[in-house]
Amino acid sequence: MNIKSNRPNLTWRGVDLITSAVLAAALGVAFWGYDSYIYPAVTAITAFFPPLAELQLGVWILPAVVGALLVRKPGAALFAELIAANVELLLGNTWGATVLVSSSLQALGIELIVLFLAYRRFNIWVAMLGGALSALFEVIYEFYSWVPDYSPAFKLVYLICGVISGAVVAGLGGWALVRALGKTGAINAFAAGREARVS
Amino acid sequence: MSHNLGVENLTVLPHLATGPVLRDISFDVPQGQRVLLLGPSGAGKSTLLLALSGVLANLQTAEITGRISAEPAGLLLQNPLDATVGYTVFRDVAFGAESAGFPALTISELVSKAMTDVGLDHIQSDRPPQSLSGGELQRMCLAGLVALSPKVLLLDEPTAMLDAESAAQVRLAVEQYLLSSGATAIIAEHRFDVWVDIADRIIVLGTQGNILDDGPTNRILQGYHHQFLNWGLWVPGESAPALESAIPTTHTGKITALIGPSGSGKTTVLNAKLQELLADHGPTDLGWLPQNAGFTIAGPSVLASAGGIGKAEQLLADLGLEKHSLQNPHDLSGGEKRRLALASALIDEPKYLLLDEPTVGQDRRNWALVVNQILTAKTKGAQILLATHDAELIELCDEVQQLETSPRHVNQVGTAGSLSVSPFGLLGASMILLAGSWLINSLAAALVSFAVMFWLVLLVALFGGFKGWRPSSLKILLPAVIGIASIAVSNWWLSANHQWEPAAITALRVGFFVLPGVLLASQINPAQLADQAGQLAKLPARPVVAASVALQKVFDFQALWNQQVLVRKVRGLTKSNRLAEAGALTLGLLIEATRSATQVAIAMEARGFSATDSNGKRIKRTWAVPAAWGSRDWLLLAGAVASAASILLVR
Numbered sequence: 134m135n136i137k138s139n140r141p142n143l144t145w146r147g148v149d150l151i152t153s154a155v156l157a158a159a160l161g162v163a164f165w166g167y168d169s170y171i172y173p174a175v176t177a178i179t180a181f182f183p184p185l186a187e188l189q190l191g192v193w194i195l196p197a198v199v200g201a202l203l204v205r206k207p208g209a210a211l212f213a214e215l216i217a218a219n220v221e222l223l224l225g226n227t228w229g230a231t232v233l234v235s236s237s238l239q240a241l242g243i244e245l246i247v248l249f250l251a252y253r254r255f256n257i258w259v260a261m262l263g264g265a266l267s268a269l270f271e272v273i274y275e276f277y278s279w280v281p282d283y284s285p286a287f288k289l290v291y292l293i294c295g296v297i298s299g300a301v302v303a304g305l306g307g308w309a310l311v312r313a314l315g316k317t318g319a320i321n322a323f324a325a326g327r328e329a330r331v332s
Numbered sequence: 333m334s335h336n337l338g339v340e341n342l343t344v345l346p347h348l349a350t351g352p353v354l355r356d357i358s359f360d361v362p363q364g365q366r367v368l369l370l371g372p373s374g375a376g377k378s379t380l381l382l383a384l385s386g387v388l389a390n391l392q393t394a395e396i397t398g399r400i401s402a403e404p405a406g407l408l409l410q411n412p413l414d415a416t417v418g419y420t421v422f423r424d425v426a427f428g429a430e431s432a433g434f435p436a437l438t439i440s441e442l443v444s445k446a447m448t449d450v451g452l453d454h455i456q457s458d459r460p461p462q463s464l465s466g467g468e469l470q471r472m473c474l475a476g477l478v479a480l481s482p483k484v485l486l487l488d489e490p491t492a493m494l495d496a497e498s499a500a501q502v503r504l505a506v507e508q509y510l511l512s513s514g515a516t517a518i519i520a521e522h523r524f525d526v527w528v529d530i531a532d533r534i535i536v537l538g539t540q541g542n543i544l545d546d547g548p549t550n551r552i553l554q555g556y557h558h559q560f561l562n563w564g565l566w567v568p569g570e571s572a573p574a575l576e577s578a579i580p581t582t583h584t585g586k587i588t589a590l591i592g593p594s595g596s597g598k599t600t601v602l603n604a605k606l607q608e609l610l611a612d613h614g615p616t617d618l619g620w621l622p623q624n625a626g627f628t629i630a631g632p633s634v635l636a637s638a639g640g641i642g643k644a645e646q647l648l649a650d651l652g653l654e655k656h657s658l659q660n661p662h663d664l665s666g667g668e669k670r671r672l673a674l675a676s677a678l679i680d681e682p683k684y685l686l687l688d689e690p691t692v693g694q695d696r697r698n699w700a701l702v703v704n705q706i707l708t709a710k711t712k713g714a715q716i717l718l719a720t721h722d723a724e725l726i727e728l729c730d731e732v733q734q735l736e737t738s739p740r741h742v743n744q745v746g747t748a749g750s751l752s753v754s755p756f757g758l759l760g761a762s763m764i765l766l767a768g769s770w771l772i773n774s775l776a777a778a779l780v781s782f783a784v785m786f787w788l789v790l791l792v793a794l795f796g797g798f799k800g801w802r803p804s805s806l807k808i809l810l811p812a813v814i815g816i817a818s819i820a821v822s823n824w825w826l827s828a829n830h831q832w833e834p835a836a837i838t839a840l841r842v843g844f845f846v847l848p849g850v851l852l853a854s855q856i857n858p859a860q861l862a863d864q865a866g867q868l869a870k871l872p873a874r875p876v877v878a879a880s881v882a883l884q885k886v887f888d889f890q891a892l893w894n895q896q897v898l899v900r901k902v903r904g905l906t907k908s909n910r911l912a913e914a915g916a917l918t919l920g921l922l923i924e925a926t927r928s929a930t931q932v933a934i935a936m937e938a939r940g941f942s943a944t945d946s947n948g949k950r951i952k953r954t955w956a957v958p959a960a961w962g963s964r965d966w967l968l969l970a971g972a973v974a975s976a977a978s979i980l981l982v983r
Contacts, residue, residue: 147942148391150875151933152926154882159925162889163918166897171914180818184826216879219861220886222853227811229849230762279819279842282835284828313919317662319926321348322393330348 141205141252148322149204150212156203157196157213161220164192183280184287187272187294191302193217194267197240198307201247201263202255203325210247210263214240238274242267242299255325261304268299336483337361337384337405337516342398344379344388344541353379354541357398361516363483366530368549369520370556371537372563373665373695377520380537381407381486384518387937405484406477407938408506410492412469413462414931417881417939419859421447421464422457425476426956431940432480439956446479447472449512450505466594467498471505476939478509485510487519491526492693495593495721499526522695525568528553564695572724573700575707583713587706589726590719592735598719599623599688601735603898605717606686610902613684619677619714620902621670621687624892626924627899628673629661637661637672639679647675652701662923667693671702676903678709685709687718691725703728753795755861756868757965758852761788761972765845768976773983775833778840780982784975789848791971795964812850816843858883864959873953874941881932889925896920 171189179186200213218236226232243263250259272295276288283291314320315329342357353376361367369377382388385407389396406428409415418424422443429439447453450471455464461472470490477485485506491499503526510517510530519527534552538544545552553567560567590598609618622628631637635657638644648654651671656664661672674690690706691699703725710716720726765785772778820839824832862880865871896917900906907913943951 145874146390146392147874147878147937148393148930148933150878151881151936151941152929154875154878155885155925155929155932156922158882158886159889159921160918162886162893163914163921165890166893166917166921167914171910176814180814181821183818183822212875212879216882219858219879219883222856223858223883223886224890225808225811225854226850227815227846229812229846229851229853230759231766231846231849233759234766279838280823280826281838282823282827282831284826287826310919310922314922314926316660317923318660319662319923319930321346322391322930327348 143206143252145204145206145208149206149209152320152322153200153204153209153213154216157200157216158220160196160199160213161217161224164217164221165224167192184291184294187291188298189302190268190271190295191264191298191300191304191306193235194239194243194264194271194299194303195307195310197236197243197267198260198264198303199311200240201243202260202307202311203320203323205247205252205255205324207248207252208244210243210267211237211240235271235274238270239267241270257305257308260308261300264302264304264307265296265300267303268295271295271299335360336363336403337518338399338401339384340399342380342383342396342400344376344383344394344396346379346394349394352541353394354383357541357543359535359543359546361518361533364510364514364516365532366510366517366527367519368524368527368531368534369518369537370524370534370552370560370565371544372539372565373522373667375537375539376541377537378488379541381488381518381520382934384484385486385938387934390937390942391933403483404480405486406480406482407486407934408470408474408477408488408490409931409935409938410489411931412466412473412493414928415473415935416461416469416884417932417936418461419884420458421452421455421461421472423859423956424461424472425457425479427936428476428480428939430954430956431943431951433951433954435954436956436958439954442479443475443956446475449478449509450475451501464595465498466494467501469595470494470498470502473935474502474505474509481513483513483515485515485517487517487521489521490519491521492523493594495591496723498594503527503530523566525566528568561696564697564699566696570696572727573696575700575728576704585710585712585714585716586731587710587716587718587729588731588733589729590717590733590735591721591726594721596735598735602686602688602717602719603895606898606902609684609686610898615902615904616680617683618902619680619682619685620899621673621677621685621690622895622899623688624895624899624924625666625669625673626662626927627896627920628676628903629669630676630903630905632660633658634661634664634672638675644675644679647679647705648672650701650705651675652698665693667695667698670694671698674702674705678705681709681712681714683714685714685716685718687716687720689720689722690718691720691722699724752962753792753855753964753968754864754960754962755856755858756864756961757968758856760965761968762845762849762852764969764972764976765848768972768979769841769845771976771979771983772837772841772844775837775840777979777982778837778844781844781975781979782840784978785844785848788971788975789851792848792851792968808854809847809850812843812846816846860960863955863957864961866953867955867959868961877941877953878936881936885925885928885932888928889921892924893917893921896924 196217197210197214201210214236218232221232246263272292311325312329315326320326338360340358343352344354345352371377384402385405416424417427425443425446426439429442452471491502507530521527531549534549536545592598629637638648648657653671691702694702772781816839819842820835823835823838862876866873866876945951
């Protein structure tokens with residue numbers, strides 16, 4: 134089946150808004166759920182060596198990648214990421230309202246990549262590149278606000294860990310999540326879901 | 333006779349489907365007629381109602397050909413919890429009127445009239461919808477439709493989830509609206525005894541999604557009696573289907589029914605019992621059919637999910653699922669998924685069985701298959717506890733536990749604080765502190781700013797912002813404190829020349845906006861946030877409303893996550909690799925969330941979320957409640973500015 138169309142429809146349907154909003158909220162809840170699965174061990178190690186903590190930066194960028202890959206329209210990454218950030222605010226988080234600043238930056242990278250490709254390509258490489266660029270923006274912000282006194286060498290370690298995580302956890306992970314969701318038939322209303330079903 | 337609903341050659345082909353769900357449907361309905369829509373499962377009854385309401389066209393999930401002409405219609409859905417879109421009863425009922433662009437004053441009149449019309453005038457309109465019982469909730473949804481005086485009412489299995497008494501109340505409310513408004517009604521329902529005596533006409537849909545017959549109620553009921561029974565419909569006047577007679581043995585178990593009106597907490601009691609049994613006996617002695625059957629799916633095919641070849645094949649055949657055994661379990665209908673979940677609960681013949689609404693959504697034939705399996709498990713010695721509102725099933729139980737109705741306690745987002753500062757005030761103050769933190773350039777400035785910030789937090793406390801807090805509530809600050817300590821240590825340790833002063837300044841600068849930021853964020857009320865974003869910031873209404881509805885589902889999703897963790901434990905699916913387990917849990921939650929999103933999208937579209945006027949232009953949404961903003965917001969902002977400015981004095 135050929136589902137590619139030459140001119141992508143860039144206006145938001147109701148189902149785009151609602152499904153991506155609900156998915157982002159659910160991802161926010163999943164992050165809360167990780168409290169009992171991954172974080173306790175990770176927190177202990179990374180509290181003393183924050184550069185390693187950047188390896189989990191990608192988790193926070195997941196909603197942006199999932200939003201962009203699912204909806205394929207301008208603003209999809211930002212919309213999903215802001216909602217997930219709001220869930221964090223509601224359920225209690227580490228950094229307070231500044232997550233709204235970080236989440237805008239974490240959405241910016243992937244937004245720019247899909248815009249650059251004119252909303253025509255949403256494959257695994259686009260996802261990884263978007264995740265990496267989003268992570269880059271976030272790390273630069275963190276250089277100024279969280280870790281200004283690091284030596285250049287440790288800043289580099291910090292940067293590399295963050296960007297790898299953006300590409301792998303957010304990019305590859307987000308792509309795999311949308312694909313797995315598509316295979317279950319839950320997102321048949323979206324091109325991403327239909328492509329996962331036919332391939 | 334004037335026709336207010338007509339369909340001509342309607343064919344609906346969902347994206348990716350192999351064939352149409354509806355084929356060449358044509359009929360006309362005169363004003364005021366009540367039509368019952370009957371047919372086997374999968375005949376396309378729901379799709380037809382979605383098409384008639386105009387929602388299907390808005391969803392853009394299927395190719396629709398043919399012509400539909402209908403006056404504005406209201407659509408009532410099966411599960412009122414999915415259809416809930418407001419933080420309060422008032423806001424939920426007002427949703428359609430807001431979409432239609434009515435002024436706030438008109439909306440509040442329409443809402444209170446509608447609440448009276450459906451017999452809910454005794455319900456306080458600021459209650460969270462989730463605190464209502466199932467029957468009240470369905471009538472609240474009806475009020476949301478009635479508020480707009482639709483000329484057509486479309487009802488999709490509106491009483492399927494309800495006990496007999498609640499169902500009767502819903503029927504009464506519907507009937508009263510039809511009488512007073514003269515509206516047309518089209519009703520789809522498996523257990524149609526509730527509706528049969530108000531129906532003038534029956535349209536019969538066949539397995540191919542075509543119209544088999546269309547005529548007066550009595551003629552169709554007589555002519556199709558056997559056909560309906562064959563399809564498994566619950567034909568009124570027929571007794572419960574015949575069951576295999578089980579031979580009692582000495583080690584026969586017991587079935588206890590947990591009953592009570594929808595919303596009386598049957599699921600909660602069942603889950604508590606499960607936790608108790610899990611602690612005492614471990615998962616191998618336990619079989620559980622949870623409320624969300626989808627979570628029990630484990631494997632790429634129905635057969636694999638039930639436990640693989642062998643015993644599972646027989647069990648699937650006994651539950652009428654053998655023809656689906658190689659299918660993707662996620663593609664099953666709701667009723668089929670429940671039977672698959674039952675199969676996987678029964679497969680190891682556990683000593684204790686906990687079943688949450690095992691018969692809901694089952695047609696007559698499958699009902700008998702399910703009940704036979706429950707009775708068989710009993711003769712094999714199982715102790716069975718089941719929550720149900722199904723009168724035929726209750727009759728077969730050995731013991732009945734009645735739960736009293738009590739208003740449900742609802743954990744609702746944004747109601748924790750009583751601080752009357754609005755979200756924009758809270759976020760604004762946080763951002764001012766964030767900006768001010770860049771002025772901190774010396775240890776002295778950092779310490780002074782901290783002292784001032786302390787006064788700011790005290791100011792919030794004086795407003796009553798932390799009412800109901802206990803010393804333990806301060807633990808929400810713990811992650812931030814750890815984070816700040818980590819910043820302090822690492823900025824010293826990982827710096828080029830290991831000086832402690834710059835690291836201390838950095839950490840204090842972060843603490844200056846993060847600590848009050850976390851406290852302020854905990855007071856944000858998302859419903860108010862949406863009202864402010866739409867009215868004060870003038871952000872586009874549809875994304876704001878979609879986000880606000882999604883945020884309401886957060887506590888539902890928390891409950892789903894916990895249920896899923898439990899299901900995986902009971903079924904022995906928990907992976908030892910924590911990362912892999914987190915991935916599986918995330919995917920499971922997202923699947924359920926997407927499924928609920930589809931229902932929410934239908935509910936919102938049915939209330940005009942994406943409605944356009946006659947020129948095809950989007951109707952401008954109005955807001956039933958003005959955005960909050962008051963003197964306390966100004967005061968908090970002023971306090972934040974003063975805290976930030978105090979830094980300038982010591983720089």
